[in-house]
Amino acid sequence: MITKVLVTGANGQLGKTIKELYSTNEDEIQFSFTTKAVLDIAIKDRVEEFFNKNNFDYCINCAAYTNVDQAERDTKSPFDVNAEGVKYLAQICKDTNTVLIHISTDYVFYGNKKEPYTELDTPNPINEYGKSKLLGEQHIQKISQKHFIIRTSWLYSIYGNNFVKSIVNKLQEKLELKVITSQKSTPTSCIDLSKFIYFLIKSNCVYYDTYHFTAIGETTWYDLAIQISKHFPQYNSSNIIPVKAYNSKAIRPLYSVLNNSKAQQLFSKKCDWRKSVDEVVKTLIKNQ
Numbered sequence: 286m287i288t289k290v291l292v293t294g295a296n297g298q299l300g301k302t303i304k305e306l307y308s309t310n311e312d313e314i315q316f317s318f319t320t321k322a323v324l325d326i327a328i329k330d331r332v333e334e335f336f337n338k339n340n341f342d343y344c345i346n347c348a349a350y351t352n353v354d355q356a357e358r359d360t361k362s363p364f365d366v367n368a369e370g371v372k373y374l375a376q377i378c379k380d381t382n383t384v385l386i387h388i389s390t391d392y393v394f395y396g397n398k399k400e401p402y403t404e405l406d407t408p409n410p411i412n413e414y415g416k417s418k419l420l421g422e423q424h425i426q427k428i429s430q431k432h433f434i435i436r437t438s439w440l441y442s443i444y445g446n447n448f449v450k451s452i453v454n455k456l457q458e459k460l461e462l463k464v465i466t467s468q469k470s471t472p473t474s475c476i477d478l479s480k481f482i483y484f485l486i487k488s489n490c491v492y493y494d495t496y497h498f499t500a501i502g503e504t505t506w507y508d509l510a511i512q513i514s515k516h517f518p519q520y521n522s523s524n525i526i527p528v529k530a531y532n533s534k535a536i537r538p539l540y541s542v543l544n545n546s547k548a549q550q551l552f553s554k555k556c557d558w559r560k561s562v563d564e565v566v567k568t569l570i571k572n573q
């Protein structure tokens with residue numbers, strides 16, 4: 286029997302990665318991808334109409350308002366998408382018996398812990414983006430039983446705007462960089478996250494719950510930039526200058542490393558953050 290999977294927000298970096306990895310796979314899992322233009326999750330009628338016309342076994346929600354700094358000013362739309370939109374999806378998934386796989390964030394945590402956050406730690410977001418994502422999680426937990434909420438951190442890929450891509454560009458242009466040392470988390474490749482999501486579907490996992498999924502290890506943005514610079518021997522890494530903080534609009538958690546052990550009980554493939562970063566950087570260099 287064919288398993289039908291909808292991916293919302295398919296123009297984002299995670300959606301594009303899932304598409305690249307799985308849209309042409311030949312097994313019994315069939316993916317459909319919708320962009321915001323086709324399915325805007327913040328418009329209730331559109332969501333209902335779309336699901337009433339199409340049947341899915343799973344919905345992977347990659348749609349989100351992800352501009353953390355802009356979310357401080359634009360306080361309505363992050364909540365429209367990350368909270369209300371997610372509520373509409375949760376309700377329609379419940380009504381149509383569709384399993385919702387929703388992606389959330391380490392930014393639901395305040396960042397004052399000294400050891401990795403587990404799923405049992407109480408979220409307490411420090412910025413508007415984190416608050417909107419937490420509200421989305423809470424709607425899902427209230428509405429639907431058949432869901433996976435996957436919190437991840439510092440996503441990157443060859444697509445879209447992300448830290449790894451922007452550092453690669455700057456190193457290629459031999460620019461001097463100022464990178465912060467004060468925040469710690471785990472860079473996570475969209476490829477590794479996509480494989481975990483695919484595993485949940487392929488294995489027909491029914492342990493519906495909230496999971497933390499990131500690569501293994503922790504680092505700062507500065508050390509991540511240094512790791513990337515190892516691929517650019519012609520770049521003098523002393524031009525990467527450590528700074529304590531940026532003057533950004535949103536405050537970010539100082540420490541938001543997620544404890545992965547619950548997800549690893551299901552999916553034991555370990556991905557060291559350095560190895561995964563190296564792979565994506567090599568692809569970016571090759572694609573130039």
Ligand SMILES: NC(=O)c1ccc[n+]([C@@H]2O[C@H](COP(=O)([O-])OP(=O)(O)OC[C@H]3O[C@@H](n4cnc5c(N)ncnc54)[C@H](OP(=O)(O)O)[C@@H]3O)[C@@H](O)[C@H]2O)c1
Pocket residue numbers: 293294295296297298299300320321324325326327328346347348349350351366370388389390391418437438439440441445446
């Ligand atoms: N990026 C990170 O570092 C990070 C870290 C932790 C968790 N996450 C979470 O991981 C998930 C995937 O993130 P990502 O990095 O792939 O994000 P992304 O690249 O910004 O992609 C998000 C996509 O959602 C679309 N979108 C926005 N509003 C929408 C709406 N109302 N209806 C439908 N689609 C809409 C966007 O379209 P437009 O571009 O046209 O607006 C974009 O294509 C998100 O839930 C995010 O919160 C991300």
